[in-house]
Amino acid sequence: MDWIVTASLSAVLSAGAALTQKKALATLDTAPFCFALTAAVALLSLPLLSGAAAVPNDAVWVVLAKSVMQAAAFWCVMSALKHADISAALPLLAVTPALTALIAWGAIGERLSGSEWAAMALIVTGAASVERTRAAGRPAPSMSKGLRYVGAALVIYALTSVTDRYLLTQRALHPLSLLFWQHLCAAVIFAGMMLVRRVPFPSFASVPAPLRWMIALTALLTIGYRYTEYDAMRYAPAALVLSVKRTSVIMAAAAGGRLFREPRTGIRVAGALLIVAGGFLFLL
Template sequence: MRTVTLALLAACAGIALYSIMDAVMKGLSLGIGAYAAIFWRLVAGVMIMTPLFVATRQRMPSAQVLGIHAIRSAVIAVMAIGFFWGIARVPLAEAIALTFIAPLIALGLAALVLHEKIGPRSILGSLLGLAGVAIILAGQLGAPHRPDSALGMLAILTSAVFYAVNLVIARHQAQHAGPIEIAFFQNWIILALFALPAPWLLQLPAPGQWPLVGLSAALAIVSLMLLSWAYARAEAQILLTVEYTAFIWAAIMGWLFFREPLTAVTVAGTLLIVAGCWMAARGQPAPAEHVEPALS
């Protein structure tokens, strides 16, 4: 049970850092576009992870594990461009709320692909969390939006579907590879995919934006490593509802950096989301069998 608790704490920290990274990336996406923001973040990520991968003497993965890295990276590439393009057109908290269809999709995928038994607490917790999201979205209906916000919402919903697939693959991947290996190959593979249209789409950040590029890469890497560590030690159904805490951070970041209002409706919704996470996690047993990732 202690291992599951630590995994939950690591997942919460990973989600918090990833949410802060979302805010940094929204600022970059508004300045240079989503594609360029992601591309340069990946370049910075490769510059961070390559020396770390070499210094820690990581072993090269088998062809099977390399295939898992490639599949998840391709899924994340689609997920990322849809999400960051969308948040440049939709308020950050509202965008995060839209992605909360992902845990429900992922719960079904976890049962189908990973053969995990979905407990009643996980189902009730997810529904309670979604009720909180519904309240928040209802409060956002009257808020002003950009003319292309509908396309932004569609992009985010598409991203959420890919995110659900990513969450399930993450559990499988974390059982075969350590956090450093996962972060190293993910940054390189996605960068290779994003390099294909670079001659036509890429632009340089302004001098003052480079620190934000480096910050976003560092936040993404630490978040990925924390989440990889967590998914190696707890079942997907236990960790999926932790995703709902992202809304709390998104609301805070949106208010601090983009002056997006934080209303009483938003607070009420987030309380339901936290309650849903607590219900899903409380009393969940640790997995009967567990495969530790290689960290050497």
């Protein structure tokens, strides 16, 4: 059961990374931040590769495809954090089990058990509590835009939920190798995005020192939560590991709502609890 401890540590580090991401995105636009962070993660994880095996030849294309989808999902999540409250955006990312089950039910006719329908009800109720962003009788203006990014990220995560475990177990890819190559590919993708959109690359000197330290801290937290997540997946099914890791949205919603003085944090945290509980119920 050591994987539970590892996955729980991943959840704590992931919540910390979400808070520093939100803080940095208050200053940087989404594309430059995504490039800076993924490049920093690749750079800082490079010295750790000395004991890690190379990517097997027959897994290279899988890693590349996974990296492209992961970069797209990451950009969507960062865009959601940029445009919406952290206590509203992050809990909605935990509805992936319900989305996956609903797709299977509608597309291939897979039957859902009574406990799975109950889990679906919990997740939908929690999501509805989080999504209701009315404060003082007026809707939050940025939430609808943030929700679109969350929805796109959910679809991508639903499609890639088992790829990591396949690479780590079936292809015996070392967690550090997957971490490095995935973020290196993402950095190249974000650099290309900035070039196409003609977004200027901020020079190192132009970035304030506190922001540089914030990006470095976020990169270290990212390395920590990704490595522990991948390591846990080597010993337990992806669904179990991700269910434990999803508790990070509760921590991030509670801490972020207080730190950034967001409205209705209590209701949103309660909604996040229902969503995470529904995710666990799917596993019974």
